């Protein structure tokens with residue numbers, strides 16, 4: 001069993017989305033995976049996984065002995081289980097040690113346990129610090145995100161292997177900052193890879209259907225490559241990531257072009273039926 005924590009310092013950079021995407025990819029590859037929502041009070045992973053209605057019992061209920069494992073654990077799909085975070089309680093009112101005991105009980109049944117950490121450097125991170133074997137820091141396309149990833153790395157220094165994922169980056173004129181510049185600036189953090197901005201992944205995550213992302217798209221391929229880099233300690237050349245980002249941009253343009261024609265087809269159909277009504 002390997003326990004991996006996804007952290008960033010900054011909020012909104014894609015920890016939750018990537019935790020779900022990595023979990024889905026690992027389960028698809030045949031591994032037994034447990035996803036743990038570590039964002040007490042501000043949980044979201046249940047939404048992205050599309051299991052909000054089932055997430056009645058939480059890790060905190062389990063830690064307090066208010067329910068059994070089978071009440072709290074949600075089977076998302078074969079090979080992928082999910083342990084929800086408390087919605088009402090925040091980290092400051094939760095016993096980190098009790099939760100660590102829960103993790104000790106559950107983790108041996110899985111090949112991988114992924115923890116979706118909260119933003120910031122508080123108690124939630126201390127919990128992950130006690131249970132995680134390795135850390136993946138997620139960095140978005142902003143200077144603030146770079147600074148926060150560096151602060152988190154400093155905070156965790158020397159304790160665990162740390163690696164970096166650049167997420168939500170674009171190639172070409174749409175890019176606010178280049179991932180190459182950001183990765184170079186985060187010197188000392190080994191780069192696993194870059195996950196491109198994907199409007200499709202964003203939309204499907206909102207709908208709780210991330211698993212429906214097109215399998216041949218750049219987003220899925222990037223997630224798979226990042227995972228391989230992480231699991232096999234491989235480093236792919238920058239040209240590979242640049243090509244992926246360019247492909248993601250092309251997919252985006254293609255989709256934007258496809259949409260108006262879809263809309264005009266709908267308009268044509270509406271006009272046709274209006275014409276038929278007038279003739280009656």
Ligand SMILES: Nc1ncnc2c1ncn2[C@@H]1O[C@H](COP(=O)(O)OP(=O)(O)O)[C@@H](O)[C@H]1O
Pocket residue numbers: 008010011012013014015016017018044167168169195196197198199201202203205206
């Ligand atoms: N690669 C990406 N492409 C498109 N949207 C993304 C990507 N990564 C994250 N997002 C979107 O950004 C928002 C914040 O992501 P989230 O995973 O909730 O961040 P965090 O958990 O770090 O706060 C969500 O709407 C999510 O769908």
Ligand SMILES: [Mg+2]
Pocket residue numbers: 015016039044116
């Ligand atoms: Mg989150």
